Amino acid sequence: MGNALSIGSVSGTAVPILGNDVDTDRIVPARYLKEITFDQMGDYLFYDARYDEGHNPREDHPLNQDQYQSASIMLVEKNFGCGSSREHAPQAIKRAGFEAIIGESFAEIFSGNCKNLGIVTGGLSRDHLDQLIQRVKQSPSLTLRLDIESSVLKLGEDVSFPVSIKSSHQKAFLDGTWDELALLKLNDNKIKAVANDLPYFHW
């Protein structure tokens, strides 16, 4: 089963964003949350790491380097997206052109927020991640292809790594139901019945 929103695979070049426990405050600093839409969030992605105090781009940040400008896959390390539940973080990532994030592990709320926006988060073993980062640094134009159904990441033509994608996310991407609202709305009678059975809904 699929629809126009189905995501079967993600292809593109990658950019490594290294570090463990990269929190959502680092992905979008709190002072940039003071907006009532998500429209500008892409501009604030990793702001304090990407720009100096005079708002000039730092040359040492991968997102400011020419060879990574076309990247649509982000490579990260452990516990990426920890901390605040702000959806501004995955919104910024999506609006900056990323469709998938591959890393060793992800914080739970962040990973769910990504899924709700159609961004794939895939887990890779440490060994494979190290190899992948090495390969991408050597040749930034290397095309990666993440196939959702088989959960396999292909590097160019010759190398494949198994990727772990949460089974509920995998099914939702393939079915095109990663935005769950329509599914949740189908069950209104059941919702009423559960509410009716809970004592505190009547207190």
Next chain:
Amino acid sequence: MSTGTLYDKIWDSHKVTTLPSGMDQLLIGLHMVHEVTSPQAFSSLRERQQVVRYPNRTFATMDHIVPTDSISRPFADPQAELMASTLEKNTKDFGVPLFDFSTGKQGIVHMIGPELGLTQPGMTIACGDSHTSTHGAFGSLAFGIGTTEVRNVLETQTLALSRLKVRRIVVNGSLRPGVYAKDVILRIIAELGVKGGLGYAYEYAGNVFDQMSMEGRMTVCNMSIEGGARIGYVNPDQTTYNYIKGREYAPKSMDQAMAYWETICSDADAQYDDELIIDGDTIEPMVTWGINPGQALGVSSTLPFLDQVSDEQTAREAFGFMAFDEGQSIESIPIDVAFIGSCTNGRISDLREAAEILKGKRIHPDVKAMVVPGSQQVLKQAESEGLDQIFKAAGVQWRNAGCSMCLAMNPDRLEGNQICASSSNRNFIGRQGSPNGRTLLMSPAMVATAALHGHVFDVRKELNHG
């Protein structure tokens, strides 16, 4: 898979159905809303001409962007004013009660739920804020959500969720003088790590929690997320019921409610997926030295050497950012700013503990200190007890209620590479508003002690020698 726990029982009683993805659709009993993570969700409903499904189970306040010096409108910051006026319009248009300044009930969203008696055992509670885990102190399943999920709850009162495993964390024994709930949770996170809780809900149990006040339980549950656990809870007991009784939204029949709440507690023979046991007598006042809440040590310790730590990469990054030396004593770290407040430690008991330290003394002349009560009700209570006078006499600023310098979305923020002793929850790079500002997390009593001395100092010595 756990069985017979409070987590399992509340999950099962709120389950609507299993979705095709394998996730469960759960009914949400209480939805708390604030100005930062809700505007896009309300806009989505408005664009599609939808209504809030259960407005009487939805409550709003403003906390993140509010200034704490002057709350006169319009706010000086036009962006903050727009966020506030947007929340006012959205709650009015959609029929959601808003606790604003005029009600005297405004405050940090995780303060006012419990204060008003909205937060109760046996509920599922969601809010677009990761510290929603605070409400688990009452024996509820409470967790933070993103804005797409805020929209889903507004429109359907439900969420799609995957069931978590349950780890029981037992803290036996008792806490020594000068050791507080904040130290308990910092110790737990230091033991399990900031990603130790991924995939888990934490059930806190044992004598230390049985004896702990509701305020203390809230502090511990609040920081569950800092250990990677989206949910933390304590089984409800008489302490819980005594706290709820008489509050504005408490059940009309407490007897009927208590009978129900007893049924949702974890069974004596409940099965857990994992267990951690800590001896409460061994817990010291804790201080973070690095860039995540797991990089914490007892105050009598010295900073680690890189070849001793489990995550050398993050430790190296932390030493680089904090500009501290390997092997340096924690008490030798100077501070520039002291902040007491936040949803972790902005409650009346926290303010009393800080005031006890500061009473009749003056803070160090090089330190800027502020106390930001977590809510208007805490502010009022503190002033009725004269705590504000103790703080002012000590040279500490007394502010209005809000999130303030925990995340610096308002004008309260660090400058340059200042070091802040903070009772908040996150020592992340840039968290307190300056890209190179540095944060040391500790209990309110330890923050007050550091403010007196101008550097980190063991509160136990301060209590002994007055």
